[in-house]
Amino acid sequence: MASSARVDLDGNPIKPLTICMIGAGGFIGSHLCEKIMSETPHKVLALDVYNDKIKHLLEPDSLPWSDRIQFHRINIKHDSRLEGLIKMADLTINLAAICTPADYNTRPLDTIYSNFIDALPVVKYCSENNKRLIHFSTCEVYGKTIGAFLPKDSPLRQDPEYYVLKEDVSPCIFGPIEKQRWSYACAKQLIERLIYAEGAENGLEFTIVRPFNWIGPRMDFIPGIDGPSEGVPRVLACFSNNLLRREPLKLVDGGESQRTFIYIKDAIEAVFLMIENPARANGQIFNVGNPNNEVTVRQLAEMMTEVYSKVSGEPPLEVPTVDVTSKEFYGVGYDDSDKRIPDMTIINRQLGWNPKTSLWDLLESTLTYQHRTYAEAIKKAIAKPAGTS
Numbered sequence: 302m303a304s305s306a307r308v309d310l311d312g313n314p315i316k317p318l319t320i321c322m323i324g325a326g327g328f329i330g331s332h333l334c335e336k337i338m339s340e341t342p343h344k345v346l347a348l349d350v351y352n353d354k355i356k357h358l359l360e361p362d363s364l365p366w367s368d369r370i371q372f373h374r375i376n377i378k379h380d381s382r383l384e385g386l387i388k389m390a391d392l393t394i395n396l397a398a399i400c401t402p403a404d405y406n407t408r409p410l411d412t413i414y415s416n417f418i419d420a421l422p423v424v425k426y427c428s429e430n431n432k433r434l435i436h437f438s439t440c441e442v443y444g445k446t447i448g449a450f451l452p453k454d455s456p457l458r459q460d461p462e463y464y465v466l467k468e469d470v471s472p473c474i475f476g477p478i479e480k481q482r483w484s485y486a487c488a489k490q491l492i493e494r495l496i497y498a499e500g501a502e503n504g505l506e507f508t509i510v511r512p513f514n515w516i517g518p519r520m521d522f523i524p525g526i527d528g529p530s531e532g533v534p535r536v537l538a539c540f541s542n543n544l545l546r547r548e549p550l551k552l553v554d555g556g557e558s559q560r561t562f563i564y565i566k567d568a569i570e571a572v573f574l575m576i577e578n579p580a581r582a583n584g585q586i587f588n589v590g591n592p593n594n595e596v597t598v599r600q601l602a603e604m605m606t607e608v609y610s611k612v613s614g615e616p617p618l619e620v621p622t623v624d625v626t627s628k629e630f631y632g633v634g635y636d637d638s639d640k641r642i643p644d645m646t647i648i649n650r651q652l653g654w655n656p657k658t659s660l661w662d663l664l665e666s667t668l669t670y671q672h673r674t675y676a677e678a679i680k681k682a683i684a685k686p687a688g689t690s
């Protein structure tokens with residue numbers, strides 16, 4: 302229910318905002334728009350090249366929030382309407398980016414342009430027009446952990462000092478230039494530094510968000526169903542696709558890398574607190590993740606296999622996983638983050654936020670969605686003889 306009697310964490314009333322959301326048609330944007338429409342009186346100017354994931358919020362005109370959301374089909378690379386839309390808003394949230402690892406080493410130029418060059422005018426227009434900016438960076442700016450460089454049997458590898466990632470302490474550790482995987486992380490790091498400098502020198506009011514593997518419904522695409530057959534999405538969609546097609550899940554380089562996964566709905570709560578508590582969020586860089594949900598990619602594959610079997614009623618495959626090299630899977634120039642545990646001190650102190658959902662529970666609701674949304678379409682696609690349309 303939209304209500305104008307909302308209060309912030311300090312008990313002050315929150316005035317209705319106009320938010321210019323760039324990349325609103327993506328995974329995170331769609332969840333943010335959904336919650337803003339159903340729970341607040343705020344208006345959204347939704348900018349993206351696509352709107353499939355927010356169609357349900359735009360049509361029909363009779364929706365209760367139809368006067369509070371406007372879609373603008375804009376490519377921010379070249380559209381003179383961008384500054385005008387930023388000027389119309391109180392706050393800009395920039396989500397637009399190429400952010401799938403399969404692109405970082407195969408399309409490094411597009412990746413660097415998208416994550417750095419294309420974000421420049423957004424930062425400039427916010428700064429020049431005294432508009433607040435919430436910019437989406439990434440946990441990848443930390444790169445590898447210090448612990449990754451210790452001998453395998455070093456007891457220091459167990460010491461959190463060597464692996465927990467802290468916004469104001471941890472270094473950013475990337476591989477060599479020929480490992481083009483780091484094109485994304487490096488571009489994101491430089492735009493963070495630029496935003497920080499705009500804050501320091503020109504008084505830009507900013508918040509930087511570093512998401513740690515947010516997952517849930519509507520993430521990426523299922524190859525051959527609502528995205529290209531040869532496309533490689535992020536791991537949730539890769540493994541969902543394998544499960545839906547009853548193929549073994551592919552473990553890159555043994556599936557030894559570790560990640561912490563957070564449910565999109567928990568993470569969106571954190572973004573809401575940032576939106577509505579500018580005095581506590583301005584000038585801050587926030588890790589947003591769930592340190593309690595750590596697994597290796599192999600463990601993720603095993604858990605997803607078990608959960609999918611439960612929600613679909615289909616028995617798991619006898620051989621549920623298969624090993625592939627990163628060169629086979631991603632091509633030359635791939636590299637990986639070894640481990641990603643977010644430190645939560647700053648977000649706890651500033652916003653009092655904590656994630657809630659366990660990995661099992663978030664996989665259960667997400668895979669239920671994947672099964673309901675895609676199982677029939679996959680069956681039809683598989684039944685169709687090759688070459689027919």
Ligand SMILES: NC(=O)c1ccc[n+]([C@@H]2O[C@H](COP(=O)([O-])OP(=O)(O)OC[C@H]3O[C@@H](n4cnc5c(N)ncnc54)[C@H](O)[C@@H]3O)[C@@H](O)[C@H]2O)c1
Binds near residue numbers: 330514
């Ligand atoms: N999902 C995660 O776990 C995660 C982790 C770390 C960082 N992030 C960051 O969060 C942001 C959003 O991620 P997401 O998971 O929603 O990705 P997404 O790909 O689903 O969303 C990005 C959206 O930006 C749009 N976009 C890209 N370039 C554009 C352009 N030139 N003009 C207009 N629109 C453009 C895309 O069409 C897409 O809808 C990105 O900046 C990403 O780097 C996400």
Ligand SMILES: O=c1ccn([C@@H]2O[C@H](COP(=O)(O)OP(=O)(O)O[C@H]3OC[C@@H](O)[C@H](O)[C@H]3O)[C@@H](O)[C@H]2O)c(=O)[nH]1
Binds near residue numbers: 637638
């Ligand atoms: O089929 C697959 C897909 C992926 N993987 C592995 O699973 C791990 C996670 O892969 P993801 O595709 O989710 O991407 P990563 O976690 O490496 O990076 C992500 O991190 C945060 C964001 O900035 C981006 O969304 C993305 O860069 C990697 O180790 C990858 O090699 C597999 O083993 N099999």
